[in-house]
Amino acid sequence: MAPRRIFLERRSYRMRRMMDAVRLWPLVGLGLWMVPLLWPMSGDGTGAAMPMSAALRYLFGVWVLLILGALALWWRTGRGAREDVATDPANRQG
Template sequence: MSKPPGSPLFLERRSYRFRRMMDAVRLLPLLVLAFWMVPLLWPVQDAPVGAAVPMSHALRYVFGVWLAGIVLCFLLWRRTARQIAQEAQD
């Protein structure tokens, strides 16, 4: 079963990029969740003096990851919405 001689060997660039972007949209919540789990690996108050991470740093990190996730989600949404609109026009 060979391909017909006129069929392209690779996908179009636009559809390939769109599929990879949709993969990124699907992977983003898992990636943000993984970054949220990082503070669980940090030393706790029972650790030797000076080794523990202050709660203020942990909270800044958690909310920073949360904010970065929202911004990335918005940017990916805008880009995919633009590509969907372009495909609808074609």
């Protein structure tokens, strides 16, 4: 007997992956905000330290990136949900 193939509709599969991305987005942001902790510190003479201005630009850049990414994910998932409601025969009035 041949193994059963599981078929997932493309739209629902993509919507699930987008929701996974929404759930992981804060963890991505946390990881990016922790990168400055890996930068060399000054005072021990082992290397050049990262200037505070560069660190602040990095943090605010990540912050803006997180906001824009969250906006894009919100827009994508909202559009997908509207399309699902529009194509669902159970929601049709008539």
